[in-house]
Amino acid sequence: MMTTSSLADRDVRQHDLVPAGKLAECHGLIIGVGAIGRQVALQLASMGIKRLTLVDHDTVDVVNLAPQGYTPRDLNQPKVEATARWCQKLHPEMTIQTVAERFRRSSARDLGSEGRLIAFCCVDSITARKLVWDGLKDLAMFWADARMSGEVIRILSSPRPSLESHYPTTLFGQDEAFTGACTAKSTIYTASIAAGFMLSQFTRWLRDLPVDRDVGLNLLSSELNVT
Numbered sequence: 001m002m003t004t005s006s007l008a009d010r011d012v013r014q015h016d017l018v019p020a021g022k023l024a025e026c027h028g029l030i031i032g033v034g035a036i037g038r039q040v041a042l043q044l045a046s047m048g049i050k051r052l053t054l055v056d057h058d059t060v061d062v063v064n065l066a067p068q069g070y071t072p073r074d075l076n077q078p079k080v081e082a083t084a085r086w087c088q089k090l091h092p093e094m095t096i097q098t099v100a101e102r103f104r105r106s107s108a109r110d111l112g113s114e115g116r117l118i119a120f121c122c123v124d125s126i127t128a129r130k131l132v133w134d135g136l137k138d139l140a141m142f143w144a145d146a147r148m149s150g151e152v153i154r155i156l157s158s159p160r161p162s163l164e165s166h167y168p169t170t171l172f173g174q175d176e177a178f179t180g181a182c183t184a185k186s187t188i189y190t191a192s193i194a195a196g197f198m199l200s201q202f203t204r205w206l207r208d209l210p211v212d213r214d215v216g217l218n219l220l221s222s223e224l225n226v227t
Helices: 005-009 020-024 035-047 062-068 079-090 105-111 126-136 173-179 188-206
Strands: 026-031 051-055 095-099 116-121 142-149 152-158 214-218 223-226
Touching: 020 026, 026 035, 035 051, 035 062, 035 079, 035 142, 035 188, 051 079, 062 188, 079 095, 105 126, 116 126, 126 142, 142 188, 152 188, 188 214
Parallel strands: 026 051, 026 116, 051 095, 116 142
Antiparallel strands: 142 152, 152 214, 214 223
């Protein structure tokens, strides 16, 4: 039988890749827990993050089951609550806060009031991204934004958001065409890969390694571009 004391070694195989001490200082904030955001939350919980906040105003619809990994029992429930339950199963000792409403710039300081704020932007429009960026760029220690259209992924990361110059240039018209409506064509495997790329950049940051600011991946053609 598994005991509480035996869980001390739950992360022993990732110690060289995910510094436990630095991870313990982080407060993960995920804006949007749809296809990509839900996968980010589950992966962070599995990694052992101590504090997590989920923000999303939406509820689980039947069309979310296949591409976002929700279950039939989650239908009509707030996405943040359904995701939080699964995260708690993965890491019972984690503190998790749910905010079942749209992100507002005025609430940014309350959301990031504890720990080193690590922001994961997983919303589905440029307008929403700009709102989240404006609210968190001076508060977050690390920033990652995932964009997905079908089997095309783009991950934008910043190790110092308050001094970032590249990311703001992606918040205008040409990217709206790239992104489209991320919920229109999506699969759970594409979302999981996108989440993995975000977490990979995050763990690089934890280890004081260079972060790739702009990564593009086309699964159909197996093309990877890194800037």
